[in-house]
Amino acid sequence: MPSPSGDGHPAVSLPVLSAELVAAVGDGPKRTTSLYGRRTPLAAPEAQLAALDAVPIDFGPTGSGSFHADLEVSGWRGGLTPAPLEIVQVNVGKLCNMTCRHCHVDSGPDRVEENMDREGVDACLAAIDRILAHPDGASLHTVDLTGGAPELNPHFEYLVDACVARGLHVIDRCNLTILRTNRYRHLPEWLAARGVEVACSLPHYRQLGTDAQRGDGTYRKSIEALRALNAAGYGQGDPSRVLTLVTNPVGSFLAGSQGSLEREWQEALERNHGVTFDRLFALNNMPMSRYLEWLLEKGQLETYMGRLLEGFNPAAIEGLMCRNTVSVSWDGRVYDCDFNQQLEMDAAVPFTHIADFDVEAWQARTVRTARHCYGCTAGAGSSCGGATA
Template identity: 85%
Template sequence: MDGPKRTTSLYGRRTPLARPAAQIEALDAVDLAAGPTGTGSFHRDLVASGWERGLTPAPLEIVQINIGKLCNMTCRHCHVDSGPDRTEENMDRAAVDACLAAIDHIQAHPDGGSLHTVDLTGGAPELNPHFEYLVDECVARGLHVIDRCNLTILLVRRYRHLPQWLAERGVEVACSLPHYRKLGTDAQRGDGTYDKSIRALAALNEAGYGQGDPDKVLTLVTNPVGSFLAGSQASLEAEWKAALQRYHSVSFDRLFALNNMPMSRYLEWLLEKGQLDAYMDRLLGAFNPAAIDGLMCRNTISVGWDGKIYDCDFNQQLEMDAAVPFGHVADFDLDAWQARTVRTERHCYGCTAGAGSSCGGATA
């Protein structure tokens, strides 16, 4: 299968694309004529779709915290460029506590009642030394917690207790799995990944996940292996559930089908294959105004490993600061956050193509 294969990080190889500015320049260099206005301008296409003021916030529902770029894997499609060599970018206790203080500020605010979820991502978030502390503190605040897990980390001796530990706290586990077949998964994430992932899913099932229990939700997250868009989420979910049960006797609760974002290591692969122009045309050709309302940048704050804040995890990786008068979560102010306009660039077409794509799956 001609999909992205495991690699080393852009950061570790010191390639030009390791710079977020170089990634934006690569996207801006593509000659685009599709989309509602035919300009290749995401902002103009937003305006043409009825969003005259640009992307404005919805009530804040989710705090997503990227607690580090350290990961035990180096997948070719990773938009974070995470890997074993990203040891420096790991959230410290002071930044963790600043996140918790911001959550307290939101919950105490008259307009903070919509906040219901803390979404922990990475890298492999479990590798952060403060992961369990942060989970416990968020659960104590009555919030739903999501652990974005790469599955293979659960087979590392030090973390084998996590399926049961997370289940006891009602943490949702959202797991990356490119395909329910071995070939598709190993093509994107490296040889041997699929077998390890199935073993990890079995361990989660044994802990009570994937059995329909609302307190032990097991979500699988898939990205296409190649340069095409995500298929129908509902159809894929039914297909995946049947296949994984039939071949491996493992089960899960729901599936999120996400488009690959044209940035970081996936962007590098598109450029190497000479497919960037075609992929961008595909995204613009599938631009769907109905997907805009549910974009995660509207109801989510994204916090980086160093405490800096962004509109979404994708803007975070491109170092696109949010348009607010403060830059760190320690200074978070809900009123200013809700008054901002979300910053956009061409990578945003990835979230508005087809049925839409966000950390919560399809948006339309």
């Protein structure tokens, strides 16, 4: 994780790519840089939280702009409490072959140091074993691997195999373009052989929106990768070859209706490219990290927060992913969700590392919330599993 330097900005190490990683990331879409690499003050989580807190808000359920207060008047007195634990989500690192404009992780090719090591992977596996053996942990069914581009972690295949061997459903959150790099072209077949669900991010089924958000050339590579996944048996209704597409709006709007977008996307991708997929998740962009920078640059932050507050939907709360998930960072720390992880909001439990994970303490905690949480409760709700309402 970034550590504060003496001038109050995050300490930044110069990007150093090994020859192996250069080979892996070298033919991705255009490179820009992360907030971290640019030494931007906004790279610091506290600066992001302060920017959100500075937005004047006198509307929404309580008119206070306090997510906690708005939860309380929506029937969640005392805050968000956990549901049965179903998912361990491991963010194995911030390294990515792309540098998308909306990235909430601030990932990129320069984030080479934040990668989970073998010791961390084994600590996750040991915690999973303890959870499964606990009476309150039998509800665990899924390990969700994210990043960065999780495939770039050198222990990715080891971790997938270990989770599959435990009978768990595994999700690979894939950016598609990584599957077109030489080192990772084998992955569609490799993942298919293990029944891994592939959840692929794609901003739009048209080129313009996708390349605008993710960089030139992304769309063409994404379509090629989808064809490779289809050829491996993905996206054709087989429950052991599930291909999920994940879209975020391009701009400062809320996600559209997931059901109608899914039909539109299925028709368009099949008609234009002969590509099929199983389901679409339509997520809101979270007002943090590089998307927050974009909102600030465009003078759109107040407008976007207004849209999130106006769209506050109490029915979206019950299915929030922070209620049934433990999120683990590349260095083994535990968080309520990947967003709180990126904002370095430690979970309210008496331990910080997955090696010390305690199921009872986890299930007894209250989820930590702040204004970014309005991104999850607007409209039909938004989580790694799609709409929540």
